[in-house]
Amino acid sequence: MKNKAFGAAVLALGLLIVLTPRFILPVCEYAGKQRMLCTYTGIAEMFLGGIVLTAGIGVFFSKAAGALGWLMLVAAVSGVFVIVLPGAIGYCKSPSMPCNYGAVPMLRLLGGLLIAVSLTGIIVSKKRCASSR
């Protein structure tokens, strides 16, 4: 039951990360401006979101306590990358640009939530493994 709850949470966050740069709060190119560095940031974030989605599916359908821990670790690390990627690849610095006021803050929020959920999942997995010994 707990795996299903964590899996659903990670799945939802992964889906939001995939959709945000293109549809929910699009980066500048998808908001009608020209292609800039933020487009590549958005594409990279969508791929990362795909990894998180896959981890979420794995958590949802897995039955092993150990699988939860390892997959949550993948999700947590992905969450860190979601936060760090815009700074690493680049995005528009002007506060009037869509990526600056929309996509990047939203992705960082989703990354933070993903890390929080994943760390909780790792702790729960450790407790479960300890109690089953």
Next chain:
Amino acid sequence: MPVFLGMAALSGTLFALTTLYFSAGRGIEKGMARLGADAMAVPAMRQEETTGILISGEPSEFYMPLDFKERLAAVKGVYRASAQLFIISAPLACCAVSDTMLIGFEPETDFTVSPWLKERLRRGLSPEEVIIGPNILSEPGGRTMFYGKEYRIAGKLEPTGMKFLDGSVFIPMEGARRMIAESGEKALKPLKIRPDEISAVLLKFDENASHEETAARIEYAMPELKVVLSSDVLRTARRNLAVPLKAAMAGAVVEWAVSLFLIGVFYRLSIGQRVKEIGLLKAMGAKNRDVRNIFLYEVILLSAGGGVTGAVAGAVLIESFENLIRVFFDAPLLLPSFGLGLALAVVVVAFTVISGLAVTLLPVIRMAGKPPYDAVRQGE
């Protein structure tokens, strides 16, 4: 946990909404105070565009003959008139200063930037210098180029929350005219603005003059012009935010009521599960007052903890999405200072704690008053 989370959600929503309310008020008032004008006279067809420029800072350019300025200054009720010239900078791939409003101003008559210049720079600007808004990604002492002409950045204004002021570059009129004249040779896209053209005239009215009457007098005498009053802009900006804020407030009240009801129900159940422990405590000599205090301290800690967590989360969200909220609601926003924000947080947390106590006090008092034997039997 549900009490903690419920209080956190309540506190976060309340803090975010009150911060937004204060931010909107500050942004509009500070922006209009910095603008310094009671009204702006623009070409008749550009009235709505002008309100858009002032509230959401959408760059726009339009022109009218310079001689309107002298005619406006001579109208009864007008104390001062100062011309401004609006030019939009060329769109650039780097997106640092593309689509930026360049505002040519007259240093001799201006009352928007000049007070700041007197106070901060303590000197005037040369035609080769500019003052930039806080949203422009450059610093004083640096250089910037528009339409092939290079300028030195003499200073940077403080934020007002109004994009018109925060996202613009102010150039002395002589410098702007030189840029236009030289753009034919130096710029990729030459400017076609005549030397006798301006975009708008900022007006300060006499102290005792009625703003509406003076505006009507101007529009009657010069039907080619429309006068946009600052009070109307303030009203429009407030209205832009008022409707969604009121809806959010209504939602928050419903959320508050529902959350408190559920917290009360849950806490009653939680106490009910600990009846046996209460009975044992009382059998060992604990008084009603002691048992009551244990639960009240628990409620205060959970409510305060949830309140602080919610306020912090609300502050982080508002800070992260400040620009998005500004764009979405099309309203000037200026976040409150740290001190005011802290005061708001304290009030919100206090309110959360009082609300928590209000819904849990009765079940706690009832349970604390149970005789020990009944409490232990009930718990079995």
